[in-house]
Amino acid sequence: MSSLVCEGPAMSSSSPDEVLARKGRLKQRYDNEYRLVAGCVPYRVKKDEGNPCSLGDDRGQVEVLMISTPNRTDMVFPKGGWEDDEDVYQAACREAMEEAGVKGTIDRTTLGHWVFKSKSSQQSSSPRGACKGYIFAMEVIEELESWPEQATHGRRWVSPGEAYQLCRYDWMREALTALLERFSMIEAVGSAQELTDQNGVYMMLQTTSDGAVALC
Structure with a gap:
């Protein structure tokens, strides 16, 4: 299992002191008609006071970071378009910084790979308008006081228990379950796969879940 420390991927900026979220889809990656997206489940571990190196058996020692969206009461994990000048891990890190204002260490072994469809295209067999998304675990090491999409x-x-209640889509609960499996908090139900991206060639691996409904 390998990891990557996020070091602030390149983003649009109008001044050296201002970091802006990327806009538009000019650099967006596609796999045929599927738009490719990347995201993460940001988490932190509360250390046992008696043993700072121990995770412990209490599931409450792990917390996950969720973000709100306008006019909704449920919450989501950060994700967004994977662009052609970054690998999938950098894309996931960038989305976490843009949407949640956090940086951290991302685990290169994916929590899962899902197909996202809008509600309007859910009954269609065509990939048009759908996304393929890859979600990773990211241990947060820095929280920014301000971030591009804070508004x-x-x-x-x-x-984790509250996160299950707040999750908008099934894929989110499945990704959260995969994260908790890594801490041996719940019985493992499957294995994660690692993605590779060499010379710009996108390699598809085994799908953990398929057909989850989400808005891209």
Whole structure:
């Protein structure tokens, strides 16, 4: 299992002191008609006071970070378009910074790979308008006081139990379950796969879940 420390991927900026979220889809990656997206489940571990190196058996020691979206009461994990000048891990890190204002260490072994379809295209067999998304675990090491999409995305640390209640889509609960499996908090139900991207060639691996409904 390998990891990557996020070091602030390149983003649009109008001045050296201002970091802006990327806009538009000029650099967007596609796999045939599927738009490719990347995201993460940001988390932190509360160390046992008696043993700072121990995770412990209490599931509440792990917290995950979720973000709000306008006019909704449920919450999501950060994700967005994977662009052609970055690998999938950098894309996931960038989305976490843009939407949640956090940086951290991302695990290169994916929590899962899902197909996202809008509600309007859910009954269609065509990939047009759908996305393929890859979600990773990211241990947060820095929280920014301000971030590019702060006006539209608030952030909130929650327990795994609360996260399950707040998750908007099934794929989110499945990704959260995969994260908790890594801490041996729940019985493992499957294995994750690692993605590779060499010379710009996108390699498809085994799908953990398929057909989850989400808005791209």
